[in-house]
Amino acid sequence: DAKTTQPPSMDCAEGRAANLPCNHSTISGNEYVYWYRQIHSQGPQYIIHGLKNNETNEMASLIITEDRKSSTLILPHATLRDTAVYYCIVRVARTGNQFYFGTGTSLTVIP
């Protein structure tokens, strides 16, 4: 079962930063947070992941709170191509390391 909750939808103006929140209050100490996005009728695309520290790559930044109960994905300069469903996933720390997807946030970037 998914261990994350996200708002169902968000809008963001093109060129502005998109901040997507995720709650994972039951996360265990050795469980990572992953972010993926899915554009309509395609497979999910990996964005970023982290354990404790904030992370940044060419696509986004991931801010994890000190208690690790929530995180925020930041797209620094949203473009129309960033319109997608964004999934925050806690990787299960057991054999198989499965991903259980929650409902995700549908982000619409507005021109």
Added chain:
Amino acid sequence: GAVVSQHPSRVICKSGTSVKIECRSLDFQATTMFWYRQFPKQSLMLMATSNEGSKATYEQGVEKDKFLINHASLTLSTLTVTSAHPEDSSFYICSARGTGEQYEQYFGPGTRLTVT
């Protein structure tokens, strides 16, 4: 790198027939692959975990005799939907886990199955 392909991308079959979907990791070896199903406007639902050379592990509520999974090599896993019915119509997505310690999954583009 880390490309996963699926074949076919789209298939239509008649009720009662079986359909096989292939998932390949093109540029890396995947000891573990996963199969998901996604209904319209819903999230991805994990169906099973497939490890190379061993039996797949199915999630609760997924019929293992209906959804046959084979992972005979480090680059290929197949999902066979047996005796398909209209309610099996869905978007089937596979993913492959890399061999490093990061455990990220790389997803295929999905297969749209329509059972008539």
